[in-house]
Amino acid sequence: MQEKEVIIIGGGAAGLAAAVACKQKGIEDILIIERGDYLGGILQQCIHDGFGLEKFHTSLAGPEYAQRYVDQVVDKKIPFLLNSLVVSLTLQKEVIVINYRGLQHYRAKVIILAMGCRERTRGAISIPGARPSGIYTAGVAQELINLKNYMVGEKIVVLGSGDIGLIMARRLTLEGAEVITVAEKLPYSSGLPRNINQCLYDFNIPLLLSHTIVDIEGNGRLSGVTIAQLGERGGIIPGSKRKIACDTLLLSVGLIPENELSREAGVVLDNITGGPQVDERGQTNIPGIFACGNVLQVHDIVDNVSLEAEYIVEGVTEYLEGKLIKEREIKVELGEGLRYVVPQTLCRLKDTIFSFRVNHPGEKKILIFEDGKKVIKKKFLRRVNPAEMVRVKLSSSEIEEVKTLKVKLV
Amino acid sequence: MKKKSNHFDMVIIGGGVIGCAIARELSKYKVNVAVLEKEDDVGWGISCRNSGVVHAGFNNKSGTLMAQFCVEGNKSFAKLCRQLDLPYKKIGKLVVAKKKEEIKGLQKLKQQGDANGVDNLQIIDLNEVKRLEPNIEGIAALYSPETAITSPYLLTIALAENALDNGVSFSLNTEVKNITRLSNSHFRIKTNKREFTSSYVINSAGLYSDYIARMAGIKKYRLYPCRGEYHILDKNVSWLINHLVYPVPQVGAGGLGIHLTPTIDGNILIGPSNEYIKRKDNLSVTSSVMKMLSAEAREFLPLISPVYIIRSYSGLRAKQAPSSEGGFWDFVIEESDIVDNFINLIGIESPGLTAAQPIAKRVVEIINKKERLNSNPNFNPFKKSILRFEEQDEETKKALIKQDPNYGEIVCRCEKITKKEILEAANNPLGARSLISIKYRTRSMMGRCQGGYCLTRIIEILREYFDLNPQEIILKGDNSYLLTGYRSNEVSKPCKKKKLLSSEEELLV
Numbered sequence: 001m002q003e004k005e006v007i008i009i010g011g012g013a014a015g016l017a018a019a020v021a022c023k024q025k026g027i028e029d030i031l032i033i034e035r036g037d038y039l040g041g042i043l044q045q046c047i048h049d050g051f052g053l054e055k056f057h058t059s060l061a062g063p064e065y066a067q068r069y070v071d072q073v074v075d076k077k078i079p080f081l082l083n084s085l086v087v088s089l090t091l092q093k094e095v096i097v098i099n100y101r102g103l104q105h106y107r108a109k110v111i112i113l114a115m116g117c118r119e120r121t122r123g124a125i126s127i128p129g130a131r132p133s134g135i136y137t138a139g140v141a142q143e144l145i146n147l148k149n150y151m152v153g154e155k156i157v158v159l160g161s162g163d164i165g166l167i168m169a170r171r172l173t174l175e176g177a178e179v180i181t182v183a184e185k186l187p188y189s190s191g192l193p194r195n196i197n198q199c200l201y202d203f204n205i206p207l208l209l210s211h212t213i214v215d216i217e218g219n220g221r222l223s224g225v226t227i228a229q230l231g232e233r234g235g236i237i238p239g240s241k242r243k244i245a246c247d248t249l250l251l252s253v254g255l256i257p258e259n260e261l262s263r264e265a266g267v268v269l270d271n272i273t274g275g276p277q278v279d280e281r282g283q284t285n286i287p288g289i290f291a292c293g294n295v296l297q298v299h300d301i302v303d304n305v306s307l308e309a310e311y312i313v314e315g316v317t318e319y320l321e322g323k324l325i326k327e328r329e330i331k332v333e334l335g336e337g338l339r340y341v342v343p344q345t346l347c348r349l350k351d352t353i354f355s356f357r358v359n360h361p362g363e364k365k366i367l368i369f370e371d372g373k374k375v376i377k378k379k380f381l382r383r384v385n386p387a388e389m390v391r392v393k394l395s396s397s398e399i400e401e402v403k404t405l406k407v408k409l410v
Numbered sequence: 411m412k413k414k415s416n417h418f419d420m421v422i423i424g425g426g427v428i429g430c431a432i433a434r435e436l437s438k439y440k441v442n443v444a445v446l447e448k449e450d451d452v453g454w455g456i457s458c459r460n461s462g463v464v465h466a467g468f469n470n471k472s473g474t475l476m477a478q479f480c481v482e483g484n485k486s487f488a489k490l491c492r493q494l495d496l497p498y499k500k501i502g503k504l505v506v507a508k509k510k511e512e513i514k515g516l517q518k519l520k521q522q523g524d525a526n527g528v529d530n531l532q533i534i535d536l537n538e539v540k541r542l543e544p545n546i547e548g549i550a551a552l553y554s555p556e557t558a559i560t561s562p563y564l565l566t567i568a569l570a571e572n573a574l575d576n577g578v579s580f581s582l583n584t585e586v587k588n589i590t591r592l593s594n595s596h597f598r599i600k601t602n603k604r605e606f607t608s609s610y611v612i613n614s615a616g617l618y619s620d621y622i623a624r625m626a627g628i629k630k631y632r633l634y635p636c637r638g639e640y641h642i643l644d645k646n647v648s649w650l651i652n653h654l655v656y657p658v659p660q661v662g663a664g665g666l667g668i669h670l671t672p673t674i675d676g677n678i679l680i681g682p683s684n685e686y687i688k689r690k691d692n693l694s695v696t697s698s699v700m701k702m703l704s705a706e707a708r709e710f711l712p713l714i715s716p717v718y719i720i721r722s723y724s725g726l727r728a729k730q731a732p733s734s735e736g737g738f739w740d741f742v743i744e745e746s747d748i749v750d751n752f753i754n755l756i757g758i759e760s761p762g763l764t765a766a767q768p769i770a771k772r773v774v775e776i777i778n779k780k781e782r783l784n785s786n787p788n789f790n791p792f793k794k795s796i797l798r799f800e801e802q803d804e805e806t807k808k809a810l811i812k813q814d815p816n817y818g819e820i821v822c823r824c825e826k827i828t829k830k831e832i833l834e835a836a837n838n839p840l841g842a843r844s845l846i847s848i849k850y851r852t853r854s855m856m857g858r859c860q861g862g863y864c865l866t867r868i869i870e871i872l873r874e875y876f877d878l879n880p881q882e883i884i885l886k887g888d889n890s891y892l893l894t895g896y897r898s899n900e901v902s903k904p905c906k907k908k909k910l911l912s913s914e915e916e917l918l919v
Contacts, residue, residue: 128692129695140862144866147674150895151894215694
């Protein structure tokens with residue numbers, strides 16, 4: 001059993017930023033455990049640009065963004081393991097790792113969960129029809145094309161307007177494929193507006209809102225899909241079905257935080273985010289187990305992942321110094337208009353960044369924090385969109401006195 | 411009986427669980443046997459879509475072959491699984507009555523089971539139901555402790571591979587086109603590949619066995635495809651039930667009702683539905699049935715939620731009874747009365763998997779009455795399966811990685827399948843290399859991410875170790891290619907990267 005001060009599970013955007021921040025705070029004994037061949041995680045297959053606008057004030061490609069952190073990890077000599085999969089995590093913060101050298105046991109004072117997320121699949125959304133080849137989740141197609149240099153199809157329909165689907169619609173077009181349409185079940189896109197413009201409209205790819213796939217055909221390879229328009233209540237509008245011949249269906253229908261290890265350790269999860277329930281510094285219900293990045297909540301911008309990772313490291317250092325004392329326990333209540341809030345509980349009198357997602361797109365909305373009848377803070381939001389995470393900071397002085405806390409969007 | 415080129419004493423048409431069981435049974439004798447299978451691997455028709463239940467035999471009408479062979483098959487199944495190194499768990503089954511009126515149905519089932527020779531059946535009351543299955547709604551149940559589960563695809567594969575070890579030839583991707591009789595009374599079997607001749611034909615072509623029989627001039631059989639759809643639930647809700655949970659069967663139904671089946675791997679299956687369809691190759695899932703399955707399952711198990719579903723699929727039953735009649739017609743296992751030495755297996759539906767071995771023995775009996783088959787002294791009933799790394803204890807795991815570092819790379823993270831297991835699966839003796847063949851042999855791509863993590867890794871392993879071209883990477887069968895473009899048509903030799911382990915070594919980004 002090897003002892004470590006901090007073990008970071010996952011060497012992607014969140015894990016790397018957390019590692020660098022830990023080192024900067026003077027924590028020496030760190031280990032990053034990464035299951036892939038390289039550090040950087042999913043960023044390495046995101047070869048489009050637009051990363052780093054907030055963090056570095058410049059537009060970087062995914063691998064460039066990752067490299068900024070990889071360089072720091074190497075410069076600061078932060079130890080990491082590659083090709084190493086954590087297969088077990090316990091309440092006692094013991095970790096079992098499998099790699100070519102065998103099975104290793106570690107115990108850490110702090111575990112930072114940074115495992116990211118996985119894609120929702122066809123099975124999870126019960127699309128009817130046959131099961132031919134040529135159906136990929138957008139991220140798998142991205143990996144095959146960008147990292148492995150394979151092309152996945154020629155005539156493509158994308159279901160779901162998540163950001164990866166939009167990015168891949170453009171990528172496949174640039175690679176010579178014909179992207180026939182992007183169909184989205186909801187009456188609004190679940191991707192960022194800038195991606196709708198730059199990936200679809202600039203390439204004349206039609207976005208069909210309120211549409212879904214009702215049948216899949218193909219003997220061997222996919223030969224076509226049937227799409228249909230959905231009415232206001234989600235039912236299929238009669239007569240709206242139409243067949244589209246295609247050889248590839250890309251699914252971009254949501255991301256799910258990868259919390260199998262967290263669950264095994266006894267970490268309590270939030271049903272809506274799919275991530276752990278945390279306090280204002282990312283600590284889960286298990287003291288010393290922290291979470292950041294997409295394993296905590298699915299982010300739309302990687303810069304926020306890095307910022308979140310740096311932010312929770314404040315809690316990690318305090319925990320290691322024995323200063324992370326629970327001063328209170330206030331459950332953050334969710335009011336109208338919002339789908340979720342992170343953190344779910346407040347334990348201390350600290351400046352706190354709250355992250356939200358709204359239920360529906362809207363304009364001229366006000367986000368209200370209240371303690372009973374007393375309004376703590378109001379924030380005007382010119383435009384809100386479920387695709388865009390809202391982040392709002394409350395200072396310690398604003399939340400010092402509160403007994404309860406409720407947030408709502410009106 | 412002498413072997414000529416392409417001549418076999420017996421040709422088995424169809425490599426499903428029945429064909430493979432017959433092949434293995436015949437390999438106990440000194441005969442030359444070939445199995446012709448139209449797909450790229452065994453078991454892809456009806457067999458691999460089976461629930462994997464080793465039935466006890468109380469569902470079948472007394473006096474039928476179904477009842478007799480099911481009971482016999484159940485009693486010898488554990489031994490078969492030991493010989494073939496297959497997973498087998500006797501978890502027991504509850505047929506649950508939800509209303510008072512259904513209790514009569516339970517008693518009838520028990521009487522039928524007792525008459526069939528099923529052991530240890532008992533009717534249990536509400537308290538006992540709750541004790542055995544706290545999450546299940548019901549007022550009484552028939553409890554069958556002898557009902558077990560296994561892996562339908564591993565069973566079919568193991569029967570085939572064991573038969574192969576014992577000298578049976580397998581010709582995959584071989585579709586029978588025409589059967590004629592030569593002047594020396596041998597059969598001539600034309601296929602899409604080459605011609606075979608044989609003294610006997612054993613028609614175990616599943617849903618297509620009526621069609622194969624017709625090729626030989628036997629017109630009396632007709633099979634109807636009856637589709638059953640299933641949902642598969644995530645392993646993390648395997649705690650919901652402990653036993654197989656079935657409804658009381660409805661009179662005249664062609665299935666056993668929508669039931670809950672714990673699989674040998676820890677998932678729960680909901681299904682199958684029961685719907686006569688037109689085409690014998692329509693394996694679609696439909697939105698109406700998918701909704702119905704969830705709703706019916708919730709009747710028993712209110713805790714079930716659609717968010718637990720990781721995949722939906724369907725299988726087909728080979729029904730002799732037309733849809734107007736429904737219900738079960740008994741297995742037909744007979745030599746044709748008009749074509750000598752042509753043995754037909756017709757309508758082998760549930761409990762065909764359980765009964766596979768007794769059915770195979772019956773076929774051998776039929777042949778033995780006509781020939782004196784000499785036993786094969788070299789027959790080896792045993793076969794080792796691919797070692798499952800995840801199921802080993804820690805010391806074994808350490809030793810395995812030391813012995814072969816490929817055990818140290820987890821390729822499928824949901825099911826924790828190592829690179830070594832993928833390599834062994836892809837290296838199978840039947841030579842089946844499609845992704846589905848690897849999936850059935852290892853469980854890779856069967857977990858909650860459905861291949862999101864491992865698909866690319868498996869493609870790379872196939873390319874690197876088996877020199878497959880990108881266009882040779884297929885999902886399942888003809889035209890099921892995955893990739894449409896690549897840098898070069900040549901077999902690219904991916905540069906052998908040293909797998910890095912830590913920061914002391916050079917960085918690979």
